[in-house]
Amino acid sequence: IILQRGNLMKEKNPWHKPVTIIITVIGVIAIVALVTVAVLQNRPLPQKYKYGIVLDAGSSHTALYIYEWPAEKDNNTGRVEQTHSCKVKGPGISSYASAPLKAGESLRACMQEAEQRVPGKRYHETPLYLGATAGMRLLNMENSSASEKVFQAVEEALQKFPFSYQGARILSGQEEGAFGWVTVNYLDDRLEQGLETTGALDLGGASTQISFVSDNYDGSESPSNSVTFRLYGNDYNLYTHSFLCYGKDQVLRMALAHQTQTGPESILDPCFHPGYNATKNYSILYDSPCVSDRKPQRAPVNFTHVGNGNFKQCQNVVKSVFNFTHCNYTHCSFNGIFQPLLQGPFGAFSAYYFVMNFLNLSDTSIPLETVKEKLARYCATPWNQIIQQHPDIKLKYLAEYCFSGTYILTLLTEGYNFTSDSYPNIKFIKKIKGSDAGWTLGYMLNLTNMIPAEAPDSPPLPHAGYVSIVTIMALLLLILFVVSLRPLWPRCSKQPQII
Numbered sequence: 287i288i289l290q291r292g293n294l295m296k297e298k299n300p301w302h303k304p305v306t307i308i309i310t311v312i313g314v315i316a317i318v319a320l321v322t323v324a325v326l327q328n329r330p331l332p333q334k335y336k337y338g339i340v341l342d343a344g345s346s347h348t349a350l351y352i353y354e355w356p357a358e359k360d361n362n363t364g365r366v367e368q369t370h371s372c373k374v375k376g377p378g379i380s381s382y383a384s385a386p387l388k389a390g391e392s393l394r395a396c397m398q399e400a401e402q403r404v405p406g407k408r409y410h411e412t413p414l415y416l417g418a419t420a421g422m423r424l425l426n427m428e429n430s431s432a433s434e435k436v437f438q439a440v441e442e443a444l445q446k447f448p449f450s451y452q453g454a455r456i457l458s459g460q461e462e463g464a465f466g467w468v469t470v471n472y473l474d475d476r477l478e479q480g481l482e483t484t485g486a487l488d489l490g491g492a493s494t495q496i497s498f499v500s501d502n503y504d505g506s507e508s509p510s511n512s513v514t515f516r517l518y519g520n521d522y523n524l525y526t527h528s529f530l531c532y533g534k535d536q537v538l539r540m541a542l543a544h545q546t547q548t549g550p551e552s553i554l555d556p557c558f559h560p561g562y563n564a565t566k567n568y569s570i571l572y573d574s575p576c577v578s579d580r581k582p583q584r585a586p587v588n589f590t591h592v593g594n595g596n597f598k599q600c601q602n603v604v605k606s607v608f609n610f611t612h613c614n615y616t617h618c619s620f621n622g623i624f625q626p627l628l629q630g631p632f633g634a635f636s637a638y639y640f641v642m643n644f645l646n647l648s649d650t651s652i653p654l655e656t657v658k659e660k661l662a663r664y665c666a667t668p669w670n671q672i673i674q675q676h677p678d679i680k681l682k683y684l685a686e687y688c689f690s691g692t693y694i695l696t697l698l699t700e701g702y703n704f705t706s707d708s709y710p711n712i713k714f715i716k717k718i719k720g721s722d723a724g725w726t727l728g729y730m731l732n733l734t735n736m737i738p739a740e741a742p743d744s745p746p747l748p749h750a751g752y753v754s755i756v757t758i759m760a761l762l763l764l765i766l767f768v769v770s771l772r773p774l775w776p777r778c779s780k781q782p783q784i785i
């Protein structure tokens with residue numbers, strides 16, 4: 287017998303009922319609309335940027351940095367990034383003491399570059415700062431009216447540009463050290479996340495800075511070395527010290543002065559390569575407050591500077607510029623300056639990086655003893671061979687790397703007390719995530735109040751999380767909706783059954 291269920295097959299399909307169709311269409315539209323709104327509403331708007339400009343007037347040269355950050359986040363955690371840098375041609379502004387107007391003129395080319403890099407409609411709200419460091423500190427000590435004239439000339443030149451000029455001033459050594467530390471830790475995202483911080487080692491031409499947080503330093507011992515910050519809801523008690531005259535160019539003068547103290551017309555210098563031979567002027571050598579008191583009584587006009595390339599002897603010469611005889615604190619670095627026990631990782635930038643990178647010694651996983659051996663071999667290399675190997679480097683700079691490398695290792699180990707064990711904690715760095723390590727970014731962040739003292743309130747979910755959850759919920763609703771219409775589903779039509 288063949289039974290047919292033709293009557294059922296002929297029943298009208300409930301999905302074709304107008305009400306069901308309308309409900310389904312509305313449901314689908316509602317869900318699509320929900321997801322679209324969630325995605326669009328929370329999508330970051332097309333970025334508008336704000337800008338800030340900082341001029342770093344160092345002892346050896348001036349550099350201009352342009353920073354950029356999303357406009358709607360300037361008092362928040364939005365990343366501030368360096369978008370451009372420009373190296374001013376010529377020496378540092380302190381070298382223009384006898385022709386101050388030229389100090390202003392020298393900045394023009396980089397300022398014109400800045401005009402091209404910053405969109406015109408942002409000019410008037412773009413702060414422009416100039417900070418001078420140890421070169422101007424020394425000039426100010428030596429001849430304060432000359433330093434004022436240099437600042438006047440620089441101000442006049444900068445005010446001619448359409449930016450929002452915020453002033454030119456000399457940073458204190460403490461500020462220079464502390465802002466370098468802020469820069470390094472800001473760029474590493476350590477402040478916002480409250481992570482262990484990185485110490486900062488900055489080596490300039492005329493001063494050097496060391497800044498770090500140490501558990502056994504609360505600022506009570508030697509309060510002048512203490513800087514406290516409250517950043518993103520965390521308190522930091524920073525140890526910082528700036529050694530004026532201990533930048534590599536001034537130490538070279540001090541080392542030469544030490545060797546020429548008895549006034550010989552020729553000195554044999556272990557920090558210069560064998561075969562190096564140059565005639566230098568005594569008065570230029572002593573033309574700095576770092577060495578002026580050491581000038582020999584009856585110095586000849588010139589002296590002959592001859593190299594013999596001996597690392598061990600060079601270390602002894604360099605050590606002679608440090609004073610280790612007195613310490614009125616629990617621990618000292620040198621010259622009777624307090625320093626708590628070293629702690630944590632360190633980033634070493636500016637001349638630390640330039641010198642160690644040139645010498646191929648910036649990898650601190652190489653044991654300290656090996657680094658010293660390599661440097662000793664480099665120092666002992668004859669001068670003419672060095673020149674041949676580096677035909678494109680100015681001789682003045684090329685001649686000084688043996689000295690500078692020796693100074694860096696001596697400063698780190700004898701001066702700051704890094705050991706073979708703690709040496710690998712140092713990283714020689716130039717940039718972090720595209721921004722130069724140095725005091726300028728920290729200085730601008732501070733002056734524009736861009737690092738909040740308290741952690742900002744943030745939505746409980748990040749954007750991606752929010753969109754995902756809304757999408758998943760919408761899909762679940764869709765499934766629920768379809769399942770809820772189950773009674774209306776067409777029943778499966780079956781093949782005729784044979785009984």
Ligand SMILES: Nc1ccn([C@@H]2O[C@H](COP(=O)(O)OP(=O)(O)O)[C@@H](O)[C@H]2O)c(=O)n1
Nearest residue numbers: 344345346347419420490491492493637640
């Ligand atoms: N490419 C470069 C740039 C700078 N430097 C050195 O880095 C140091 C920068 O010092 P600076 O001009 O910032 O001086 P300070 O005012 O910080 O003491 C100078 O000794 C320069 O000669 C270098 O060795 N290689």
Ligand SMILES: [Ca+2]
Nearest residue numbers: 344419490636
């Ligand atoms: Ca510097």
